[in-house]
Amino acid sequence: xxxxxxxxxxxxxxxxxxxxxxxxxxxxxxxxxxxxxxxxxxxxxxxxxxxxxxxxxxxxxxxxxxxxxxxxxxxxxxxxxxxxxxxxxxxxxxxxxxxxxxxxxxxxxxxxxxxxxxxxxxxxxxxxxxxxxxxxxxxxxxxxxxxxxxxxxxxxxxxxxxxxxxxxxxxxxxxxxxxxxxxxxxxxxxxxxxxxxxxxxxxxxxxxxxxxxxxxxxxxxxxxxxxxxxxxxxxxxxxxxxxxxxxxxxxxxxxxxxxxxxxxxxxxxxxxxxxxxxxxxxxxxxxxxxxxxxxxxxxxxxxxxxxxxxxxxxxxxxxxxxxxxxxxxxxxxxxxxxxxxxxxxxxxxxxxxxxxxxxxxxxxxxx
Amino acid sequence: xxxxxxxxxxxxxxxxxxxxxxxxxxxxxxxxxxxxxxxxxxxxxxxxxxxxxxxxxxxxxxxxxxxxxxxxxxxxxxxxxxxxxxxxxxxxxxxxxxxxxxxxxxxxxxxxxxxxxxxxxxxxxxxxxxxxxxxxxxxxxxxxxxxxxxxxxxxxxxxxxxxxxxxxxxxxxxxxxxxxxxxxxxxxxxxxxxxxxxxxxxxxxxxxxxxxxxxxxxxxxxxxxxxxx
Amino acid sequence: xxxxxxxxxxxxxxxxxxxxxxxxxxxxxxxxxxxxxxxxxxxxxxxxxxxxxxxxxxxxxxxxxxxxxxxxxxxxxxxxxxxxxxxxxxxxxxxxxxxxxxxxxxxxxxxxxxxxxxxxxxxxxxxxxxxxxxxxxxxxxxxxxxxxxxxxxxxxxxxxxxxxxxxxxxxxxxxxxxxxxxxxxxxxxxxxxxxxxxxxxxxxxxxxxxxxxxxxxxxxxxxxxxxxxxxxxxxx
Numbered sequence: 081x082x083x084x085x086x087x088x089x090x091x092x093x094x095x096x097x098x099x100x101x102x103x104x105x106x107x108x109x110x111x112x113x114x115x116x117x118x119x120x121x122x123x124x125x126x127x128x129x130x131x132x133x134x135x136x137x138x139x140x141x142x143x144x145x146x147x148x149x150x151x152x153x154x155x156x157x158x159x160x161x162x163x164x165x166x167x168x169x170x171x172x173x174x175x176x177x178x179x180x181x182x183x184x185x186x187x188x189x190x191x192x193x194x195x196x197x198x199x200x201x202x203x204x205x206x207x208x209x210x211x212x213x214x215x216x217x218x219x220x221x222x223x224x225x226x227x228x229x230x231x232x233x234x235x236x237x238x239x240x241x242x243x244x245x246x247x248x249x250x251x252x253x254x255x256x257x258x259x260x261x262x263x264x265x266x267x268x269x270x271x272x273x274x275x276x277x278x279x280x281x282x283x284x285x286x287x288x289x290x291x292x293x294x295x296x297x298x299x300x301x302x303x304x305x306x307x308x309x310x311x312x313x314x315x316x317x318x319x320x321x322x323x324x325x326x327x328x329x330x331x332x333x334x335x336x337x338x339x340x341x342x343x344x345x346x347x348x349x350x351x352x353x354x355x356x357x358x359x360x361x362x363x364x365x366x367x368x369x370x371x372x373x374x375x376x377x378x379x380x381x382x383x384x385x386x387x388x389x390x391x392x393x394x395x396x397x398x399x400x401x402x403x404x405x406x407x408x409x410x411x412x413x414x415x416x417x418x419x420x421x422x423x424x425x426x427x428x429x430x431x432x433x434x435x436x437x438x439x440x441x442x443x444x445x446x447x
Numbered sequence: 448x449x450x451x452x453x454x455x456x457x458x459x460x461x462x463x464x465x466x467x468x469x470x471x472x473x474x475x476x477x478x479x480x481x482x483x484x485x486x487x488x489x490x491x492x493x494x495x496x497x498x499x500x501x502x503x504x505x506x507x508x509x510x511x512x513x514x515x516x517x518x519x520x521x522x523x524x525x526x527x528x529x530x531x532x533x534x535x536x537x538x539x540x541x542x543x544x545x546x547x548x549x550x551x552x553x554x555x556x557x558x559x560x561x562x563x564x565x566x567x568x569x570x571x572x573x574x575x576x577x578x579x580x581x582x583x584x585x586x587x588x589x590x591x592x593x594x595x596x597x598x599x600x601x602x603x604x605x606x607x608x609x610x611x612x613x614x615x616x617x618x619x620x621x622x623x624x625x626x627x628x629x630x631x632x633x634x635x636x637x638x639x640x641x642x643x644x645x646x647x648x649x650x651x652x653x654x655x656x657x658x659x660x661x662x663x664x665x666x667x668x669x670x671x672x673x674x675x676x
Numbered sequence: 677x678x679x680x681x682x683x684x685x686x687x688x689x690x691x692x693x694x695x696x697x698x699x700x701x702x703x704x705x706x707x708x709x710x711x712x713x714x715x716x717x718x719x720x721x722x723x724x725x726x727x728x729x730x731x732x733x734x735x736x737x738x739x740x741x742x743x744x745x746x747x748x749x750x751x752x753x754x755x756x757x758x759x760x761x762x763x764x765x766x767x768x769x770x771x772x773x774x775x776x777x778x779x780x781x782x783x784x785x786x787x788x789x790x791x792x793x794x795x796x797x798x799x800x801x802x803x804x805x806x807x808x809x810x811x812x813x814x815x816x817x818x819x820x821x822x823x824x825x826x827x828x829x830x831x832x833x834x835x836x837x838x839x840x841x842x843x844x845x846x847x848x849x850x851x852x853x854x855x856x857x858x859x860x861x862x863x864x865x866x867x868x869x870x871x872x873x874x875x876x877x878x879x880x881x882x883x884x885x886x887x888x889x890x891x892x893x894x895x896x897x898x899x900x901x902x903x904x905x906x907x908x909x910x911x912x
Contacts, residue, residue, distance in 0.1 A: 111548060134645060171533070171535045576756065576758070581772075583728060583752075584821075585750070
């Protein structure tokens, strides 16, 4: 009894201290162990765009891919295309999945990427308030942009831009350019707002302000269905509204990318262009929105169901005549050997399908 | 029903039914912030003991530096840590980015000034005559320091709790270093940001209730434990 | 006979000469009082004897051996004018010094009990020390020092802020403990010095100006300043 009394207060403090030291010791040990030991699963980091991410498609992609390859753990970092590419350039992502052919070209030419594959496509749309103050419904993209510009200047319309160097933003800028306007100048106008955010945030801003904006069909449908926005589709068609998604792996020979998971990237890219992967593109969104949010490119090539469309895609997204020039291919067995016949349009001539097949300059090319 | 009320009701529902997604995010948040706080204690408490109990050249500058860094903007810290931890950066060998350990490191750095400043303050507010008392009762150098540390126990505990709260409730570091990857680095704060951007108000509200609930419960618990003093 | 004594002890703080060539001797089994106005150097003298401060000059001897601060700290213990309590119980406080040396626990318990008995605080072991009244805290502080059973007990104005009841208990404990120790007491309470001491030393501006046993000190002091001090007319 005397033993207990004299020990009590001292050992309570000591006990707390001992427990604290043990707990901290365990934490330090666990941290060190998990930091230094190799991960049980191979980790693949894919840098991608917000328009793919926000629709939830990537979750489906991840689930299915990991079901097929249980030793893989895929993480998607979604940022605007510009940022996504920069992250990969630093080697912090293993591959990119984006929709900006110009930026992708620079990525390849800069020695950062190899083995580009076009995997899917859809269309951009111009959405806006149902009252449509600029009157662009059903017009061609060029007319629509001109009308928005004049309506904006007379104070009747507002335009909301992504403003974040994303693929969508790049497309928007090129569309302004095609009607002789400079987005850099337009930025200073009061009717031209920059969201600086992802597609959903931009749509919501346009919704609040009753303005027009350029969106990919997938994100728009998702937000419209979820009643986040009530903007309507006003301009949907047109070659200039094409949106093409491609995947490029980090070049393991690049100094920044020596730690990149090249094998994982190749596995993932091959999955994207496989039947199973392409089916995912084909089916995602059908049950919720009545139409697929993305369209599989490889399937389009294989079926040859719409050569005009194929031509548009290749004119817009091909680099130097192919989806990936040979100098940017690396250990890519099997990736570029589909036996599809692809007509290359050197000139855009509105001719019939049958005529085109007869043209002497149609060539067979390994795609 | 307006969206706010609807959101609150759905939020309560998610919490009460123990929605798996919500609770796994909360658990990950707790795990990461507890780890980072405890790790930071390893060096912060000895440093604050040195600052409070020893004198050396430049001591005031060092103390001032830690005080100034208490409120460092998390996005700024996140950015600098990102550049350090990037695979192409100086610490790239460890590949900490987009992993929970990466966030832990970032939060360790974030909370270190808090633990150091508050603990040093607690130690310094111990009656200066206490050291003299300990010495005249026979304490050696380290025993004197131990006596001071013992007196400052609650002050130091509060410092640690404050540090945990800061780590738990911050966004910038977790976002930049973790990437908000589902089931891997998605914590309460980044999840709230994401779900709000996606328009999932109910889920955001649920997550924010948990965030606030944990922070407040901890503060209340500490205050209750402190009362008989 | 054992004693603690100083030879030419001096202490200087920047421009202030706190102690100047102080020679004092405090033998065992006696209470030696040091009296003087505020600021005369009493506390400084006690702290140096306790080994808590370094002198600027001079020597200290214990039992004729010259000693430094470390040895002084081992031989002496000091009770301060304003007591500091450790957080924790009365027992924790009184046992603090004993536990440092890790004596057997039964021994500690007994020593705490008898120390508390000396200051009339039996049964107070489990009370929270900081919740006691200031008088009780001062008594705990004294018990804490006594429990160490060191050769020299230094007490700095122990009853300065206490009511008569507490003061009496403290004085009785000091007188009792002096039977087996050297006790050096500083005070400006003249009746107390008269009651308790076997020898009184008058310190003025850091110098010893008078030293005598109480009856002579208080009835016929030789130094003019002592006369003024006793009458309460002495300024610093």
